[in-house]
Amino acid sequence: MRLNDLDERIVHALAEDARRSYADIGAQVGLSAPAVKRRVDRLLAAGAITGFTVRVDPAALGWETEALVELYCRHNTSPEDIRRGLSRYPEVASASTVTGEADAIVQVFASDVRHFERVLERIAGEQFVERTKSVLVLSPLLRRYTSGSPT
């Protein structure tokens, strides 16, 4: 699906605040409210917008510690093996396979450093994991878009 400039501006407006009214967004991009709604519906149907969600302060939910973990996996580990293995951890917020030395990078939220240590030990103990390398997040500077599914 091709997105034109108008669609991009609408997505950008929704990314900033998904609860703005269609009339409001229309005034910004130069369209009527129904026209904006039609485009949003089209973006939803096409899968460009996959849903609406809240931005949450992890600390308020008790997730004070954020870390990025590089995973070095055994040979013959498929991305699907990694996904399946990690999906069982509620502490895992996101994970991707990457180029470079590591096989995957995993974003983990934990209640504190001790909690993170326990999660890391369990992940490092997975059959497909050879070793890990972690950095702790000090302060989040920017956080703009969300992608993916509501799982």
Next chain:
Amino acid sequence: MRLNDLDERIVHALAEDARRSYADIGAQVGLSAPAVKRRVDRLLAAGAITGFTVRVDPAALGWETEALVELYCRHNTSPEDIRRGLSRYPEVASASTVTGEADAIVQVFASDVRHFERVLERIAGEQFVERTKSVLVLSPLLRRYTSGSPT
């Protein structure tokens, strides 16, 4: 702020679909629509919920290339300097200061590798940046929730 069980269930419902009506959420958690709204307003005021946003399929928006960039900055660079510098790039989805050798890790979405290369060159040219180190994302395995501010 402490969240009780009811607040957590409301946040969870909104994380799945932020467009559900208060009445709908209320039916699920056992409250009336206005009661749910009062709690959401309180969570917003307290900063536990920092906003509402859309979940986006980057590929459908034409952002086919995702990369993680480690930033090594000059001495005396404050987190705020980094944040201000990076916020001018629409391609930057998230950024955090981290422990370890690098000073910050930046998540970048670009339309293709050539586009990413141009963005990387511009970021590497920022006054506060000494050098960078990047990995490209091969496939996103998991992507669960969003945190942070709408800036």
Next chain:
DNA sequence: CCTGAAATTTGACTGAG
């Protein structure tokens, strides 16, 4: 794009714990 009906959001008021 405009209009009218339906649904939702939102505030005020009232009562229970």
Next chain:
DNA sequence: CTCAGTCAAATTTCAGG
């Protein structure tokens, strides 16, 4: 005094023309 429920007014959504 805090928190939830009910009711009514104002917006917003959404289907017609």
